[in-house]
Amino acid sequence: MIPIEVRRRGGGRARAAHLGPERRRPLILDAALEVYVEHGYKGTSMQAVAEAAGVTKPVVYECFANKDELLLALLDREERRLLGAITESLPSNLVSDNVEAVLAAGLTAFLAGALQAPNSWRVVFDSGWGSGSVVAERVRRVREMVVGQLRELVRQYMVAGGIEDIDRKAPVVAEMIAAVSESCARMLVVERYPWTAAELATYVARLLARGVRPS
Secondary structure, rough: OOOOOOOOOOEEEOOOOOOOOHHHHHHHHHHHHHHHHHHHHHHOOHHHHHHHHHHOHHHHHHHHHHHHHHHHHHHHHHHHHHHHHHHHHHHOOOOOOOHHHHHHHHHHHHHHHHOHHHHHHHHHHOOOOOOHHHHHHHHHHHHHHHHHHHHHHHHHHHHHHOOOHHHHHHHHHHHHHHHHHHHHHHHHHOOOOOOHHHHHHHHHHHHHHHOOOHH
């Protein structure tokens, strides 16, 4: 990481090294991530980010026009980091004689990804981002995309199992799996429950599988 701030001898703060906006943007985003994780959406201000980055507020405004633009850029970056891991964690299909094992493997990969990038997870999923903000709308769309992928997998499983009324049931099951997965990630990342990713995934998959199996 290129330091933004240059310190004078004796501990005084010198003027930040001269960098163009394009070189500064990732450094400002690093600072914004630190501020957001510690203080949340409401506590993330352009001034707070400037202080965390060791620059003046006008320098932050040279890179981002306002708070929402800054946080959208941060969301873009963290989303790319995390959603790649989430996409890889989703099974190619749920058509299996052992749906519990499929769910456990997918949930383990999801939770392991959350633990490897806890700040990314908190930015993308564990945030309100301010009711009605453009960033909140973006977070909602990201979640809908993930749930949509789950819904299609659940449909495949239900079709193969000859389950009736799929159009009504699949969205419910997909939403339940997504909500449980998010709750499990929050337990490990934020609340630090004394479980490993594999232990929690195996236990939860057993509970989910009982409801997913055709009666």
